[in-house]
Amino acid sequence: MRHLVFFFVLCSSISFAQFDKETTRSDARTMSPVIFEAIPYWSSDTTSIELVILYRVSPSFLFFAKTNNTQQENYEAKGELVVEIIDSNNVTVGRDSRPMRIDRISVPVEDAPSSDEIQGIFTFKLKKGFFKIVIEAKDSESGKSFINRDTKVDARTFPASGLNVSPIMFIDPVQSDSISSGHTIIFPKNHGGNVIIGQAGVCLFQVVSPDTSTDIHLSWKIQSKNEDDDEISQKLQGEQCSQQNGILAVIENTKRISCAIIQGPAHSRFIFASIPVERLDAGTYLLTTIVTQGALKSVKEFRYKVIWPLRPRSLSDPKLTVDALKLIATEEEFDQMSAFSSDKSRKAFQAFWYKRNPDTTRAYNSVMAEYYRRVDESIKRFSVTNEKDGYRTDRGRIYILFGAPSITNRLLKPNSAPTEIWTYENLKKRFTFKDSKKNSNYILVKTENY
Numbered sequence: 001m002r003h004l005v006f007f008f009v010l011c012s013s014i015s016f017a018q019f020d021k022e023t024t025r026s027d028a029r030t031m032s033p034v035i036f037e038a039i040p041y042w043s044s045d046t047t048s049i050e051l052v053i054l055y056r057v058s059p060s061f062l063f064f065a066k067t068n069n070t071q072q073e074n075y076e077a078k079g080e081l082v083v084e085i086i087d088s089n090n091v092t093v094g095r096d097s098r099p100m101r102i103d104r105i106s107v108p109v110e111d112a113p114s115s116d117e118i119q120g121i122f123t124f125k126l127k128k129g130f131f132k133i134v135i136e137a138k139d140s141e142s143g144k145s146f147i148n149r150d151t152k153v154d155a156r157t158f159p160a161s162g163l164n165v166s167p168i169m170f171i172d173p174v175q176s177d178s179i180s181s182g183h184t185i186i187f188p189k190n191h192g193g194n195v196i197i198g199q200a201g202v203c204l205f206q207v208v209s210p211d212t213s214t215d216i217h218l219s220w221k222i223q224s225k226n227e228d229d230d231e232i233s234q235k236l237q238g239e240q241c242s243q244q245n246g247i248l249a250v251i252e253n254t255k256r257i258s259c260a261i262i263q264g265p266a267h268s269r270f271i272f273a274s275i276p277v278e279r280l281d282a283g284t285y286l287l288t289t290i291v292t293q294g295a296l297k298s299v300k301e302f303r304y305k306v307i308w309p310l311r312p313r314s315l316s317d318p319k320l321t322v323d324a325l326k327l328i329a330t331e332e333e334f335d336q337m338s339a340f341s342s343d344k345s346r347k348a349f350q351a352f353w354y355k356r357n358p359d360t361t362r363a364y365n366s367v368m369a370e371y372y373r374r375v376d377e378s379i380k381r382f383s384v385t386n387e388k389d390g391y392r393t394d395r396g397r398i399y400i401l402f403g404a405p406s407i408t409n410r411l412l413k414p415n416s417a418p419t420e421i422w423t424y425e426n427l428k429k430r431f432t433f434k435d436s437k438k439n440s441n442y443i444l445v446k447t448e449n450y
Contacts, residue, residue, distance in 0.1 A: 031307070033061035034081075034137045034146050035192035039167045040155040041248045042208045044265050048127050049155045050248065053083060054169075054190045054257065055135070057100060057118040059108045063141040077102045078140040083122050086132045093131070094124040100137070119190055119257050121250050130154050163298040165291055166206040170195050170304075173202055174272060184244060184261040185251070194305040195277050198364025203273040206248070207291055207298075212266035214294045216243060220273055224285045234281060240274035278362045282308045306363070312372035314379065314391075318342075322349065324375045324391050327400060374400045384441040394444035398422065398431050405431075418442075 036055040043050050062077035078101045085094035100118050133151040138144075157164070170189040178185035186204065195201055207216055221237035247264035261270050273289070284305050291298045314320050322337045322345070329337070329352065336348035357365040378396030379388045390396045405422035412418055418435040420442055428450055433442035 031058075031192075031309075032146070032148075033058045034135065034148065036135055036148075036151075037169070037190075037193040038133050038151055038153050039169055040153055041166055041206055042164065042268060043125075043247050044268075045125075048125055051085065051094075051124040051126055051131070051153065051155070052248065052250065052259075053122040053124075053133070053135075054188055055081065055083075055118075055120055055122070056190050056192070057081065057137055059102055059104075059116055059118075061137060061144070061146060062100065062102060062139050063144070064102075064104065064107045065141050073105060075104045075107055077104075080138050080140070081118075081120075082136045082138070084134040084136075085124055085126065086134065088130045093126060093129075096122050096124070098122075121257060121259075123250050126155070128155055128157070130156055162209070163291055163293055163296050164208040165289065165298050165300050166208075168193075168287065168289075168302050168304075169204045170201045170277070171204050173200055182246075182263050184246075186259050186261065188257055188259065190257055191307065194307050195280075197280070197282050197306050197308045198278055198362040200278045200362075201275075203275045203277075203287070205271055205273075205289070207243075207269050207271055207293075208267055209269075209293055209296070210267055211293060211296070216269060216271070216291060216293045218271055218273060218292075219290045220275060220288065222275065222280070222285050222287050224280070224283050234279075234283075234285075236276065236279065238275070242272045242274075243269050244272070245269050277306065278364075280306045281363045282306050282311070308364075312369065312376045314372045314375040314388075317388075318345075320375075320388060320391075321372070324372070324400070325352070327397060328371075371400065374403065382442075384439060393441060395420070395422075395433055395442050398444065402427065402429070 034055065034057050036053055038051060038053045040049045040051050059077065062079055064075040064077045067074045067076050078099070080097055081100055082097045083095070084092055087093045098120055102116050102118065104116065131153045132149065133153065134147065134149050135151070136145060136147040170191075170193070172187040172189065174184060174186065189195055189199075189201055203220075209216070217239070218241045219237070219239045221235070223235040244261050245264065245266055245268065246261045247268055248270070249260045249262050251258045251260055271291070275287075282305075284303065287302045287304065289298075289300050289302070291300075314324060322334070325337065326334060333348070333352055337345050337352060339345045339348065353365050353368045354360065356367050358367060375391045378393070378399045379390040382390035382393045382396040382399070384390075384393065391400060402424055406425045407421075407423040409421040409423075410419070411421070418438065420433045422431045422433070424430070430446075430448040430450060431444060432446040432448075434445050435442045
């Protein structure tokens, strides 16, 4: 019963808006400060391609300097993003740049959600060929730079017969109000070809065929393999899709990156594959698409990742991850998760949190994410040794179960132990801690309901 009460309090104190905040930016601990994806599309001119490059730059890459031209505190960061396209003869065939600028009232804090990532689209019209993409970001204040020379694009073929299938792009689900006059507005996910855990999306790709009368059919499958033992951990398959004739056009001057599928040659069709990516756990996946048109068939494989931005650090330590559940798990559940077999422990851990997921149709568990965010915070704030023991302390335990107090009173009086009083106004609870040994380990001495 004690565990049920604690868990109920935990759920009731979680801010589910945290999910939206967490998924608005890339995780600087695990991802490059500049992410991008380059996708070639065919247009009405069959001798050339449209190369679309989506990019996203983290504010953490830039240096923020305080400005003196305003009455209130303000910080500014500036830089430049440059893209160069080099052909197979090592000749530059395209080059473009974008200024980068962010104004903030405070300097970005590490691991804090941010809404001011720099995003945009480059487009190049190129002759068919094999290209290398060089993308460089430069910070104006510090001179720091980031450069990537590893991306290659193969756009050499455009057969007179057969099917041509473009690389995939993940987009937000298409809303009915975004379709008008034969045009469909789309919003790319823009996470370097990856998707965020728990977010619904649609897989978009272009199919080009000289046959404009025969229907195109799609089947797809997704599978992941456990990195430890090659066991297939998740597998999905289906045929759900819709399609639209046309070509891709970039929409300029919008606050949000967007494109449009506009009317175009009948040989170009865009396939909207309804793939439930929101059900996939974080990890690497292989998407196989099988496109058929009469006797013609094209099989393509695409690798991508389901990523978890700002994933709690405590989830990276299996022993700590399980040990932190002593507060809310029963003895039987804890023993199962502590089993000698790593496979049994993993399955028991997944079952434990599946029962506590407020939305089992999505892999992202907001309750689990908030729980381990609090574990991280308790380790950061309340550890009293060099070890990560903050979650085991009395203050850490209360913080994990109830979150941050609405009022914190600190009492420092001569000849008496330092005291902290935490008040939770919404729960009508008050906790008093004393540091009797004056070693920063505050012990819970009183619990009040008022």
